[in-house]
Amino acid sequence: MLEIDNVTKRYNGTLAVDGASFTARSGRILGLLGPNGAGKTSILRMVNNITKPDAGEVRLFGDVVGRATQHAIGYMPEERGLYKQMKVVDQLTYVARLKGLAKQDAKKAAGEWLAAVEAQDWRDKRPTELSRGMQQKVQFALALIHAPRLVILDEPFSGLDPINSVLMERVIAERKEAGAIIVFASHRMEQVEQLCDDICLIAAGRILIAGDLAQVKRQFGRNTVQLGFDGEGVFIDRLAAAGQVQVRRRGTGTAELQLLDDYQPDALLEAAQANVDSLHQFNASYPSLREIFLQTVGAAKDARQATEDGA
Amino acid sequence: MLGVVFVNEYVRRVKTKTFVLTTLLVPLAVVGIIGLVGGLISHSVESESERIRQDGIAVLDETGQAMSALREAAAADGEEYRLVEVFGPVERAKQAVLEGRQQALVVLPRGLVEESPAAPIAVYVKTKQSVLTERAWRSLILGAVREMRLARHELPPEALATLRERLAFDVIEVSEEGDRSGSIETSGAIGTAIAMAIFLFATIYGGSVMQAVMEEKSSRMAEIIVASVGAFELLLGKILAVSAMAATQVGAWLLLLLVGGVALGVAVGFSGFEGAVGTGAGEQAADQLPFDLPAVRWDVALLVVLMLPLGYLINASLFAALGAMHENPWEAQMSVTVAMLPMLLAIIVAQTMVFAPNGPLVAFGSFFPFTAPAILPARMLLADMPVWQVALSVALTVATTVGMVWLCGRIFRGSLLIYGKKLTWRELRQVIVAD
Incomplete structure (x- = not known):
């Protein structure tokens, strides 16, 4: 278990992480979500013992993180690259050695991981000869080569084509099955929604929501409705004007609405049936992660603004 | 982990084509240039006369x-x-x-x-x-x-x-252990030679140290590496690896020149110029030197062997710190001037010591860690230095070298994670004092 316990970190007087607490468990994927500059990378660096918290503790399997825990962690940072003049296989072996593998084991692991990310052919190539996607797969292998019990991936899919994304997702799923803790930082909501078991939403250094993804969604209720119909959609404008729904998306005969306040799906269904020629889709669902994100971060921002104005 | 970093950095550098080529070709080029210049001069002088x-x-x-x-x-x-x-x-x-x-x-x-x-x-x-x-x-x-x-x-x-009649003239220094007649020029020459050697090594290889440090940032590997090994170990491994590479190269050059020299000597010997090699010629050459060769002082020789690498390291760590502070190679290159200053100071002190051997500048130079590697051995030839003073100077130099690498490690660690910009003075202070 990875525990972030009331951690605070300041840089140059700016509060980057403000009393953050959350946990990530073995065999589960935690999505760390937040806008740019929210404090995600700051937290990940403290977990990796690159920087130390000003207050609070980061614990991995019960031990406070330090030099000893570094070997148990695989890290793919957001700012990443490869040594320009080093062969791919040598880079893998080097990092594996730094992570504590013996020379022979490191070489063997390098070969296995090149195969795992379908990169055997580039073994003796230098990064300058590789495409960006290929480099990214090598960086991904660098994070996993020593079979870490905690895998941290910061924006792992950015700029990756769908085929390689699928390959990486498969590997991540395998590590999860093997019982590793996986922490996945991103602001790509769809991907987080697809992959993660738990989420942790962070903005301006504070944790806004943390917990099981399904539970979080339930908390927000079935407040999103997709409509498909023939006929006039004027009734939607009326509802929106009355402040009962907010229009998320709209096309000819389609709409996605968010129900506001206490307006219930049943009421919307009645209104729709009364106003359109025929209703062929009515789908009330949980909000997407994207909506939760926008709503929560927006609300937190407003609250902060209000406090600052008040002060 | 220091060992892993060291081996990786060293092998990577020594295995490059550039390293092999420069190691093999530089002695040839140097001999060629000296031969060419010497030949041209003697030819023109001869044709003139x-x-x-x-x-x-x-x-x-x-x-x-x-x-x-x-x-x-x-x-x-x-x-x-x-x-x-x-x-x-x-x-x-x-x-x-x-x-x-x-x-x-x-x-x-x-x-x-x-x-x-x-x-x-x-x-x-x-x-x-x-x-x-x-x-x-x-x-x-x-x-x-x-x-x-x-x-x-x-x-x-x-x-x-x-x-x-040509008369002999000697300045003899009296001391408890007896009279000593070593010329002051010898001390000055030795000090200058060491200062120049340090200057030469540090400027040739300082750039490599700087590049090795900047590489971590520019390749964006820094974060992965410091998540596995401390920034200080990474830096020390890099500095030591480049130093070992420098030692390998200089050692190879000396070996090549020695082998070349012996081969040339043998060839010349066979073609009839007996006496050009061998002890006779050496003694003759010693007699012709413009200054007296003092009897070899083993304590001073030992000190030179110890201080030369320290002098190199202390300067190399300055280059490393500058590399850590900059991300733009062009700006880093400009800042090298700063790293040159202590070495220039050492050369100046060594050159001026013959004019005021007992002056405060020489005394200062023999303790100031950036000049001590060159000035201390020279001053030991000049004057009787109590053992504790020599020990203090060596200790100060060692402490400063370690301190420089440590300081540089702090800057390195702090700046590694600041991408795409040069460190401001405020940030520099913060990364040095931060946890």
């Missing part, structure tokens, strides 16, 4: 009595100067030089032998002569005039012999 020999030197002897003495001196010199006496006004004789019929014209002014002449002894030439030729002329002509002046006084031969 050959021309002078053919054309002869015109002598306008206004004293009317110097010609035979000059001929005698020229014959004694063995240079076979062909002296041609010319007459008439100076202007006409100069015309011959101007028109190239004569390479040089010596004018010996009236009254030169008897009294202080109204005009200087003048040599007119068509083109500038080599400094060697000028020196030869000066000693030939002044020697002849001096002999003529002496002859006028009709001194007894014993008096002449006394006057001509």
